[in-house]
Structure formats: structure tokens, C-alpha cells
Amino acid sequence: MMHLTSILTIVLVACATLSAQLNQLAVAAGFKYFGTAVDNPGLNSQAYMNIASNKNEFGQVTPANVQKWDSTERSQGQFSYANGDAVTSKARQASQLLRCHTLVWHSQLPSWVNNINGRDAMTRVLQTHIQNVAGHYKGQCYAWDVVNEALEDSGTYRNSPMYRALGKDFIPLAFQAAAAADPDAKLYYNDHNIENPGAKYNEALNIVRSIKAAGARVDGVGLQAHFIVGQTPSLTNLKTVLTGFAALVDEVAYTELDIRHPRLPASDSDRQQQSRDCQTVAQACLDTPKCIGITVWDFADQYYWVPQTFPGQGDACLGNSNLQKKPAYTGLVNLFTSAAAYATHDIDKCYHSSSTTLSRSTSTTSPPAPEATQTRYGQCGGSNHLGPTRCAAGSSCTVLNPWYHQCL
Template sequence: MKPPNHPMDRPRGRARVRGLAAVLAAVAAVAVGVAMPAQAASTLKASAEARGRYFGTALTRGDLGITAEVNLAAAQFDMLTPGNEMKWDATEPSRGSFNFGPGDQIVSFAQSHGMRVRGHNLVWHSQLPAWVGGVALNQVQGVMENHITTEATHYKGKVYAWDVVNEPYNEDGTLRQDVFYKAMGSNYIAIALRAAHAADPDAKLYINDYNIEGINAKSNGLYSLAQSLVAQGVPLHGIGFESHFIVGQVPSSLQANMQRFADLGLDVAITELDDRIQMPADSSELQQQGTDYGKVVNACLAVSRCVGVSQWGVDDGHSWIPGTFPGYGAAMMWDSSYQPKPAYTAALNALNSGTSSPSASPSPSSSPSSSPSSSPSPSPSSTPIGGACSATMKTTNSWPGGFQSEVTVQAGSASVGGWTVKWTWPGGQSISSLWNGTQSVSGSSVTVRNASYNGSLAAGASTTFGFTANGTAATPTLTCTSP
């Protein structure tokens, strides 16, 4: 595809765009009327969770004051990425002086709305305070490790994943000659990953980049690096495909490309999706944008290790696109009046009716390259009924007023064709978001049944489901039955 001419070294702020009201309102009215499958979920997050994925967005601190925008974000998304608040210039503007206040606001919003957080980012050549470039090269490693350790420790247990190294590659597949490369060579990436893992062993650790969505020189360079890191046992857990597209230019090799990284034992994720249109946009371009969003979601569903999709923003009125790509806009699933566009309907339809490959649970504790060294103790195993199955629960994350847990369901001496896990909360807890299962609640009693794709287990095999909940973390006794 034509290179998107991507000045991603610019700050990703929010710029308002206006216009298109008549066209978008008309198209949205048609889009909303598209028939959905029976029993289909009505939000992106619910539909994604039913497929064992998440659907996320990005917000900045400024966005938190816009009621309509944050209400839409809370209703539709279950993963949140801070747009700028965790980057180096925001968190360590002068050497050794850290400011986590803005990032904490994003995390607090996410926690209060049952959303998990993607940490973004720890090491990036852009939005880097000038003082870093002035550090003697023989001191850069220490500065980098201190920054990673301090920030990752501050947010330990509060983030699902970190974009540890962001946008390290040139278009030709060579590494950028930034201050980190000049000081440490290509080894800076492994050093950064090891530092992040030491600080927060439960977080999944990603390399994140743009223009790597298709198979090309840039993605080939990253693939070779990923192969090497995995072979060395470096704690790399995933690859983030930013996916800043131009309408009609989603690469045909997207699915195959994600699959080859997944085959290395890595998770993959669409991390910053948008699909910009040269303005003014017409109805055919908006329909093509819908086709593009459907392609991206279906590609993720087809790759078992694709854990989720995140759009870079919520609506066209608060998108970074017009300020960075003059003449382009309309890149989001909602217009500037918060009305859904064909892209929203296409994404929701793909989640509700697309064919998905069984997924790995998108929980922080399922990282492929390392075992968490400090996970809380699981609850006692349930007593197998008829030798069918057992279940254990462990808390993987907690914060004031809420927590996140993972439940492992294991078949006994014979295979099972479905499972049901039950427990009773001891102190008024309630689930706010659940993935890889379906729940029903009666008072303090919870029943979780398998999803369509993870009910069949061979003898001794296991699967997991997870949830975020309100209240004080607890690990009640579970019972597991199989029909």
C-alpha cells in the first residue's frame, strides 16, 4: 500500500474538526438501522468480551472534562490508553523529577469505569525531553533504566500492558539512530524490556510501531528482532500494530502478518486504530471506512493471539488527525456530534457475526515468555463434582474500590463439553466486566458459564476467564460442574 507519510514523531494532541454534519447524519441513520444478529451484544466492549477480546480507546487528561466524550468512552470501551500522560516528557520533564499526576487521572478514570489500562509508553525517540539528548552516552543506559523502573513501579498492578519501546524502526527495516541506539546499539530494546519486567512482572510487555501492519521491509525488520528476543528469553510478550490507515488502504496481508508474530508465541494487538479520509468526506468514503474497520476486526478475530483492538480516540471532534495531517479527518467511528458512522456498525457487526479463532484470555498473567513472580495466591481449588472439573481464582490487580481476577477452569480425568463455575461474594462485591465467559447474578451469588469457544476441554486441560469487579478484592471458594 502507499506509505501513509506518517509524521508520528509529532505530539498526539486533540484537535477539533467540524463539518460533514449533513452527510454523516444521513449515513449514520442508515448505519444504525442495519439489522444485528439475534442475541447480539449492543456495545463494542460487550461484543469483544464475548469473543475473548477487548475493545479500547485513547483519552487525554483534557478529554476527561468533556462529558459526552467520556460517557461514550465508558459505554463502549473496556481498555484505555493515555494519549500523552505517560510519555517521558510528561512523566520526567527534568532529570530525576517525576510527575505522575496526569497519568494517575487517566488510571483513576479507567478504574472507576471498569476499564483496564495500556501503559503508553516508556521509551520513545519522540516527546522526549531535551535533557535526555544532552546526557553523556555512557550514562544513557542508567537514565533509561531509572526512568523505566520508576514509572513501571509507580503503575505496578494498574496496567494490563506496557508499550515498552515505541516506534523503534525506520521504513526500510533498520533501527532508528536515536539516543538510545547510539548509546547501547540494538541491545537497548532487550535492556528496556528486562527493566520493565523487573519492575512489574505481571504486565505484558510490547514493542509498538506503525506501518508494520502489512508484510514489508519495516515489519520484516521487527519480525527478525522479535525472533531473536524470544530465542534469548527476553521478556517480550506482544507486538502492537498501531494501524493509522488511509481509507481504502488496509493491507491485504494484515492477518497473515499478525499470525506470523503470533506463531512466535507473542500476543498481537491493534493499538491505535484510525482511518483518515481526505476532506470533505462523502458517503462512499464513509462506507469504505466501514469496510476497513470490518476488515481490521475480522483479522483480529481470525488470529487466536490477537487480544484486542483499540481506536486512537473516540470521535472525530477530538481526533489528532486534522492537526497532524492537514486536509484529512473523519477518522473515528463517531462523528463530531457523537453520532455513529458506518465504521461503528461494521466493527460491531464483525464482532457479533464474524468467525473468530479461540483466543488466549487477554489478562496480564497469561504472558508467554515469563511466569509472574509475585502473583497473589490463588483460592483453594473447588471440589470436582463427579470428577468433571475444578476451578481456582486469583487476584491479578487491585485498586481502591476495585480489583481484577482470573479464574482457571481445569477438566478432571475425562474430557468435558462445557463448564459452569459458581461462587458467593463475601462482602458485597460485584463484577463490572467479564471476558471469556457469560455470567448470571442473583444477589451475591455468581454463575459463570463457558463461552462458545472455550467449553470443550480435553482431560486435564484448562482454560481461563477473567473479570474486573467493584469492592474489596476477594477469592471465594468456587464450585465447578460440567453437564
């Protein structure tokens, strides 16, 4: 059995900018991927794309907006894929998985869809749209978010044009059409505010059951995980919900993770709380066998959606507008490093931003040298921790949870 020496932890927290490692570590810890959403404005920034297209950092990409209905079929029967292809082609070139998003949603609909009346007419519209869009990307998408946000937060159905014309039947109909158009893609129901037990979670379970009862295929449930710092669900609640969905489908995932500050500017303690919240979400996924990965809803604040929707709030990403990583990023790196060591008890190598291979120890019992000191924000203890346990001057080892202690 072989373990990394204490240099691993030190190097992991030393880099000042986002570096190529997060997806590598998440996969080593047991995930299928750690991914990010990418929107077209980011394509114009080489510095941004150097990170977004680095598979070591992000093994999966979700086109944030450009596969939605108002982008792909703005006029009825006239399809356009240029913007979507701009994102998907970059991901394919980087050998990243694609989570394609989304075929049916009540928002970002072109106005003509609202004018479709009657069951037969809406059925034709839905089937035509899905056949064309999913068909265009056939074989490219690991997964499709087939239906997005069908429910109000109360657990009732949204009064969308699809629901008005077809009732609840629009959902299995969409899944049937998606399965026919892209048979190898995993088909997901995706929603927000279903991460806690409650009425909306219960109705989302019923949606999955109804899809299966109709004879359609549903492979997964995506939990968006748009949270607020300090208000993230507890680890117990997160795991309860993941387990509930996992009992019905083959896989679950966090598909749009961001944790925004309700007030800006954020303080140091706010940023530490954001880091703890991110780790709680990641731990819930690690603890759930069918949870295959996490997608952040962009990785840098410069292209982030929250300030336009919730003025005065934001800074929810792992990196800031200058692509500098935050404590939330470092916390995830350290959590995945610890989880990977616990899962495998053998990490042969790890890379920092310059791809330098780190040394490893062949001893199964040797503890870190007594004089080893962990840097501020680095891991200093927790389940299976093998690195330094003493913190640098000005910080102390703080127990955040049983598996992760941090120098704060």
C-alpha cells in the same frame, strides 16, 4: 441452540448516537477487549467521558500521551504522574483494562535525554526512568508498550538518543527493566507500518527475536494500524503479518487503529469504504487466535491528532465531533454480532443504549419472517446471518465479503 430474532439486527443499527455495546459484542465474538485511547482534554467533557468510561462500549483504555517521557520525567530525576493518574484512575473506576503507553520512544522526549552520552550513562537513565514510571503503575496495567517505534519505515533503526548510545541493545535492556518494575504486566513491542509484509515487518520480527535471545521477556506485539481510507492492507496481508508475530509471542493486538480520509469532506462512498476497511482489520484479528483485541486511537473526531499532523485529512474515528456514530461503527457492531453468533450459536441477550433486553428465539431453524426489512447500512446477509435479507427502499443488499453483506 438459540438465536436472536431479527429484532436484534434492527435495534443494533437504529441508535443515532454512540451506544453501549461495542466491547460487549467484541468480547462475545472472542476478543479480550475492544478499547480506546483517551487523552486528558477529553476528561473535561462529560458527554465524551460518559462514553469513554462505559465498559460496555470500551473494555480497555490507553492513556494517549500522559505516560510518555516528556510528561512523566520532564526534568531528569523529577517524576510527575498527575496527568497520567487522571486517565488511569477513570479507567480503574470503570473496571476497564489499561494498556499503558509508552516507556521508551524517540519522540516526545524531554531535551535533556538528547544530551545523555555514553553507554553507561544511557543505561542508568533508561533503567531509572522505567523503574520509576512502570513502578508507579505497578499492578495497574494489563500491558505496557515498552518500546515504541524503534524502526524507520525502511526497516532501519531510528537514530534516537537511545540507539546512538546503546545500539540495538537498548531494546532488550528496556524489556528487562520493565519486567523487573512491573512483573505482572504483558510487555509489548509497538510499531506502525508493520501491518504489511516487507522490510519493516521483517526487522520487527528480528527485534522480537533479539529480545528473547537476550533473555528478556516479550509477551506481545502491537500493530498500530494507522491507515488511510481505501489503502488499508488486504485481509490476506493483515493475517499473514499477525500470524508471523503470533509465532513468536503469546499475543498480538491492534493498538492504535484509525483510518483517515485523505480528503475532506468525506463523501458517503468514502464513509462506506472506511467502514469496509475497519471490518477488514477486525476480521483479520478475529481470524488470528492470538489476536486479543483492538484499540482505536480515540473514538471521536473532536480530540483527534490527524488534522494537526496531516492538514486537510482526518475524520478517522468511529464517531464524529458530535459523538454521532458513523457507518464504520455500525459496520463493526454488525460484524461482531455475526461473529459472536457464529462462534457461540447462542446469544442470550444484547443491549441497546437504554439497556433494554432483546427477545430471543428458541428455534434452531426458523428463518426471519419474509416481510422483515433491514434498514440502510444494516446487515442483510453473510456467513451465519440470521436477520432480514431484504433492504429498505432506496438501498440494496451489497456483498462486501463472504461474512458480511450490507444495505447500501
